[in-house]
Amino acid sequence: MPEKYASKTKKSKTLHERAKKVLPAGVSYGIRYFEPYPFYTAKAQGSKLYDVDGNEYVDFWLGHTALILGHSPPAVMEAVKKQLGKGTHYGTAHELEIELAEQVVKMVPNAEMVRFTNSGTEANMYAVRLSRAYTGKNKIAKFEGGWHGGYDALHTGVKHPFDIPESAGLTKGALQDTILLPFNNLEEVEKRLKNEKVASIIIEPVLGAGGGIPAEKEFLKGLREFCNENETLLIFDEVITGFRLAPGGAQQYYGVKADLTVFGKILGGGFPVGAFCGPKEIMERLDATLYPRPQYSFHGGTFTANPITMTAGLATLKLLEDGSLISQLNMLGEKIRKQLKEIFENNSLDIQVTGDSSLFNVHFTKEEVKDASAVFRADRKRLAEYHLTLIENGVFFLPTHAGALSTSHSKEDIDKLFSETEKYAKHH
Numbered sequence: 001m002p003e004k005y006a007s008k009t010k011k012s013k014t015l016h017e018r019a020k021k022v023l024p025a026g027v028s029y030g031i032r033y034f035e036p037y038p039f040y041t042a043k044a045q046g047s048k049l050y051d052v053d054g055n056e057y058v059d060f061w062l063g064h065t066a067l068i069l070g071h072s073p074p075a076v077m078e079a080v081k082k083q084l085g086k087g088t089h090y091g092t093a094h095e096l097e098i099e100l101a102e103q104v105v106k107m108v109p110n111a112e113m114v115r116f117t118n119s120g121t122e123a124n125m126y127a128v129r130l131s132r133a134y135t136g137k138n139k140i141a142k143f144e145g146g147w148h149g150g151y152d153a154l155h156t157g158v159k160h161p162f163d164i165p166e167s168a169g170l171t172k173g174a175l176q177d178t179i180l181l182p183f184n185n186l187e188e189v190e191k192r193l194k195n196e197k198v199a200s201i202i203i204e205p206v207l208g209a210g211g212g213i214p215a216e217k218e219f220l221k222g223l224r225e226f227c228n229e230n231e232t233l234l235i236f237d238e239v240i241t242g243f244r245l246a247p248g249g250a251q252q253y254y255g256v257k258a259d260l261t262v263f264g265k266i267l268g269g270g271f272p273v274g275a276f277c278g279p280k281e282i283m284e285r286l287d288a289t290l291y292p293r294p295q296y297s298f299h300g301g302t303f304t305a306n307p308i309t310m311t312a313g314l315a316t317l318k319l320l321e322d323g324s325l326i327s328q329l330n331m332l333g334e335k336i337r338k339q340l341k342e343i344f345e346n347n348s349l350d351i352q353v354t355g356d357s358s359l360f361n362v363h364f365t366k367e368e369v370k371d372a373s374a375v376f377r378a379d380r381k382r383l384a385e386y387h388l389t390l391i392e393n394g395v396f397f398l399p400t401h402a403g404a405l406s407t408s409h410s411k412e413d414i415d416k417l418f419s420e421t422e423k424y425a426k427h428h
Ligand SMILES: Cc1ncc(COP(=O)(O)O)c(C=O)c1O
Pocket: 064, 118, 119, 120, 121, 122, 124, 147, 148, 149, 150, 204, 208, 209, 237, 238, 239, 240, 264, 265, 273, 274
């Protein structure tokens, strides 16, 4: 048990004991648990989280990377406060959903129509279904190390070793139409798909949970060509990369177009969200007035296009639209990746720093990290130890996950990351 952490987080320990009785593992999402117990957050503002014991943390986890403007940015809060007075949930058509859809169409290449969901998981599920409806094919393909949420057909091959089921309760039937592909290896992709009829290939342009590994541009271009030749839709899961890599996400950043693009996180401006979008020709399959059963592809949900989420999302995208904030974050990301590498190398520790734009991730290994297998071969215990040491000293990352930047991070916040990393590297 890390003593410093235990002595600073006594109230969190008590809350964890209480939480364990009513929430499995004492949390609402397994990845939020870490040894010996997670701290419990009391409030958050800007770049900081504050726990129930009054400790302050510079937050590089940012609500699963969702909070590109930091916690409770004033412009978003103001807009939300105004909207709260007009109702929190309509369950009818309303203008805000049109406005946010128009904003997405304006910013995202190849997006002509949009549908909103409540999570990235749902958006991926509906995008995959739409790809099947549109192409008339059943199979889908995803990448080793790719995380698209807990939807059964995509919940495979996330963690190494890739042949062990990710969860109990996933049936063979649910996964029989899913083909697993190696990341950043076009030749092998072509081999594995040679005799297959595939509705869609879904890819995270930067593997998030899989280690912050960017797809190589040539690889994405190759996938695009392969999909064109085989009447297969290319789906970019931009739940992390959307509105972060560039105002138009990975499509703009890497210059490769997807047929369908999936969003989440940043799009909700701090509220729950997901979305999928694409050309009219494909998206119109969701319109039952044009495509009667069985051609119609269903999508829906009670809280879809919730007016609070739409308001927060719109306020957020408006701030990101001209690209200037994103450019600054990308430059800072570059600096962080470079400096973290230098700090560890100067202290004779073998590490690789991955990530792109404002995402960064450390792996304790000599080996170049180009796919998720290399991430799992790296010393993950050491990564958890590094992050726990940072947590003890007021810098928050989830133990084995990547860090992200927000516009609320100050120079002092970044300097603290460097100085605490330096201290860790010196003593280990
Ligand atoms: C790339 C990616 N896709 C999909 C998801 C699932 O989104 P959600 O957790 O909103 O269901 C995540 C969540 O972390 C993600 O990182």
